[in-house]
Amino acid sequence: MRTSSFFMFYLAGLSMLGYLATDMYLPAFGAMQQDLNASAGVISASLSIFLAGFAFAQLVWGPLSDRIGRKPVLAMGLTLFSLGCLGMLWVDTTTELLVLRFVQAIGVCSAAVTWQALVIDRYSKGVANRVFATIMPLVALSPALAPLLGAWLLNHLEWQAIFAVLFGISLLLLIPTLMLKDERRKPTENQPKENISFFQLMRSNIFSGNVMIFAACSAGFFAWLTGSPFILGDMGYSPNDIGLSYVPQTIAFLIGGYGCRALLSRIGGNLMLPWLLVVYSLSMIGMFAMALLSSPGLFALLVPFCIMAMANGAIYPIVVANATDPIPRKQWQSGRIAEYATARCLFLG
Template sequence: MSTQKNNFLFLVYLAGLSIIGFLATDMYLPAFDTMKQDLNTSKSTIGASLTLFLGGYSIAQLLWGPIADKYGKPKAILTGLSIFAISSLFIYFTSNVNVLLALRLVQAIGVCAAAVCWQALVIERYPSDQTNKVFASIMPLVALSPALAPLLGVYLLQHFGWRSIFISLAIIAALLMLYTLRLKSPKKQANTDDATEQEPVSYLSILKSQKYLGNVMIYAFCSGAFFAWLTGSPFFLKELGYNESQIGFSFVPQTIAFLIGGYGYRVLSSKMDGRKLIPGLMITFTLCVVALLLLAVFTTPTLVILLIPFCLMALVNGACYPIVVAEALKPFAANSGKAAALQNTLQLGVCFLTSAAVSLFSHKALLATTIVMASTIVFVFIGYKLSLKSK
């Protein structure tokens, strides 16, 4: 019973590490207007605080990968979350918007440690045959952040002011740090299948692994299609005549679909090899994206018609992510920090490019969104072909 309790608490801990970075982006979004007035600045400047955070969050992961592998995941987490918590506390006291911008960048650099290390801890602490199931338990929770974090932010904003949001983030970081202090270094890498993998490797060496690169490409470009929709949907749904509340509601079914995909695969993971599911998932992904493109080109679709293929695509992504992430990281058990950092940076980079492409052509939002989504298909299948390699 004690073992089961400890395992459950560790899963909760990993989930906390996985979402704290997304909480730092989503919780304060409802406070933009209040912050603009309180700090006597412009909307674009407050918006820049999000841009800086996302930029730092993407690039700084490459910093924490080697640190996590050399000094251990617990030390990296404690250092990174300390930086994040302290900068969050400083934001509470700041009245200068330029200081806020600098602190948001520091926040991002610190919280990257959690983003890198939670995935590395799964590879390090669980046997190979359990990693897919663990990833499937945690990754769907990330989809809840855009839906629930702003609601929590609204509550804090209305009752305690916008600064309380950053105090809350510091408290969450402190709780995660307390649990981190309980972690002991593993006696043996749970996923080390080959003694040669004990040697440190460079980012370039990791990229030379076709199996790794292929799985990361699937993860990154499926995510890129998803982010293209998230970027374009507020624009094209407005063009189709939907109001803000209807647009906001449209995020609910896709979140549910993502959760069903993730937890549906979790149920299947103990009964069949996830790699055997990938071809069917990729074909379904392709059909969904092509259907959205055809709807954009030949019809004036309704929200419901658009959501049918997109929610199915979200379900596919929810099932696919745990499989390809686990398969990418398993060969690098002794260098899981670097492997996870590189994977996350590449994924976020692709998402940035697809999002930027949609924004650039937002005057024809629906067509631009579906074309960008369709452009990811070829890269997904290239990734699948590479992922079949033995190394």
């Protein structure tokens, strides 16, 4: 089955929407703090609330899409997300901000969970791999592109414009969603009738241990993500500068991921992991040391953080592979386990 250009653009939009919703408003943290007369902690909490909602929603949308189909789940999720973005245009209190960010997370998660299933449902393995190879680079670059777009909007309009653009994007994705044909494949004889439960996963020391590593590494990343807009703003950097500061770390993450993939053919992941964790720990110590300086520069802050991002890019594929090792392969391929694992990683991180 051939892939149409329109459907590829549609899939790319679905795959990138979650990153746009997460990172696009980061340069606006300072403006939102002033406009809503809120503390830095409350504005940062809007990102934490978003991640918590995203983690929870994965456990809902995945099984639901298997039962009622991809199209209804996407339609409900995108509608919910668009309403959450629209409501941001009239936010007056921090409570409204936090509630709407949670609503947005629940909604946009449907796109993140479902777009890969759409590919698998429609295409053979060979074609699906080519589709993923085309879209994944865009997904990887989204964390760098989203803050740049947000900073550009902030230079010309108020911070609410960021959510107006997200509202427009969600509508553009909702229209073709309503025209989708559900093409789920029928269960095969090899597909397990019962999937391993989340609580069974939690009792696995191998799974839980690797998830904790994933969460610990993610914690450092998101600590910077939520605090950096205020830190850099207090240092006198503009929203444009703040948006650009996310580009080097994204490149570092990609280098770590692709470098890990190249090295895994020569060195076992379990041999690499302890050394990567040492690099991660040293980068965190470096970040702490830079924070103790009276007036650190942007370069001094970004160097240890980029090292941390590079280490994370290499650590993530190893610990994800290790976490799934004790799980029967057929049950992992059913897709539910991936949702459970990712949800727990996001929540703990």
